[in-house]
Amino acid sequence: MPVHIGVTCALAAAGPFLPDTYRRALAAAGIAYDVLACDGALDARALAKRLDALLLTGGGDVAPSRFGEADAGSTDVDTRRDRDELALVEAFMQRKKPVFGICRGVQVLNIALGGDIYQDLAAQRGIAHPNAVDHMVRVAPNSFLNSGACDAWHAVTSTHHQGLRRLGAGLVACAWDETRLVEAVARPDARLYGVQWHPERMNDDFGRLFFVQLRRAAGR
Numbered sequence: 001m002p003v004h005i006g007v008t009c010a011l012a013a014a015g016p017f018l019p020d021t022y023r024r025a026l027a028a029a030g031i032a033y034d035v036l037a038c039d040g041a042l043d044a045r046a047l048a049k050r051l052d053a054l055l056l057t058g059g060g061d062v063a064p065s066r067f068g069e070a071d072a073g074s075t076d077v078d079t080r081r082d083r084d085e086l087a088l089v090e091a092f093m094q095r096k097k098p099v100f101g102i103c104r105g106v107q108v109l110n111i112a113l114g115g116d117i118y119q120d121l122a123a124q125r126g127i128a129h130p131n132a133v134d135h136m137v138r139v140a141p142n143s144f145l146n147s148g149a150c151d152a153w154h155a156v157t158s159t160h161h162q163g164l165r166r167l168g169a170g171l172v173a174c175a176w177d178e179t180r181l182v183e184a185v186a187r188p189d190a191r192l193y194g195v196q197w198h199p200e201r202m203n204d205d206f207g208r209l210f211f212v213q214l215r216r217a218a219g220r
Contacts, residue, residue: 003218004032005053008085008105010060010078011037022057025200029211031218036088040080048091053098053218056085056105058198061162064119067111073120074162086112098191098217100210103160106185106194113168113187121163127179129158137183137197143174144186144193144213145206154206156183156197163196191217 007026009018016037026033034051036042048054060076066086089112092099101109107117122128129135137156139146146152164182167173171192175184183196199210
């Protein structure tokens with residue numbers, strides 16, 4: 001029986017917007033899914049009860065008030081989506097069901113656990129990956145993205161002007177870019193996993209691995 005997960009997305013004027021790259025990657029991994037358009041009124045508890053796992057996708061920035069800061073470069077904020085995704089993370093954690101995050105999604109995970117983010121990497125770190133940049137990440141051994149005993153380097157595709165700063169409770173860094181910015185985290189005891197890059201845009205085994213791990217976690 002295939003796993004069935006919820007996949008969050010923004011609610012645009014024309015309706016829910018989930019890019020085709022996600023749809024193709026999920027289909028290739030054999031994952032059935034419901035698109036969860038974040039209108040600010042999702043029933044997080046009911047969804048966590050019904051679905052096997054949650055995928056938080058990329059998108060605009062989280063409102064800085066969610067991590068106790070004033071605006072310092074955040075853009076395209078959608079408070080309805082913030083409300084729904086943070087409630088979903090809490091509900092899925094309560095049921096001990098897996099939550100995976102991509103780009104904005106890993107930032108939501110971090111904020112949900114009390115961490116914070118760089119609101120503008122160019123201003124605060126002198127770096128950014130704003131336009132589908134291909135770059136290298138170093139993946140920690142024995143992590144959800146690397147079963148080997150040594151660090152592994154992989155090329156990834158990123159599009160983000162924000163990034164993880166202080167990690168939330170229990171999260172462990174699993175990958176870093178060339179500047180030591182954390183690019184992947186996990187908290188296996190709570191079944192939480194996330195990456196800053198966009199595996200759904202990567203047509204290689206490392207990109208597909210993220211969705212393989214999502215399917216495996218959801219099937220347990």
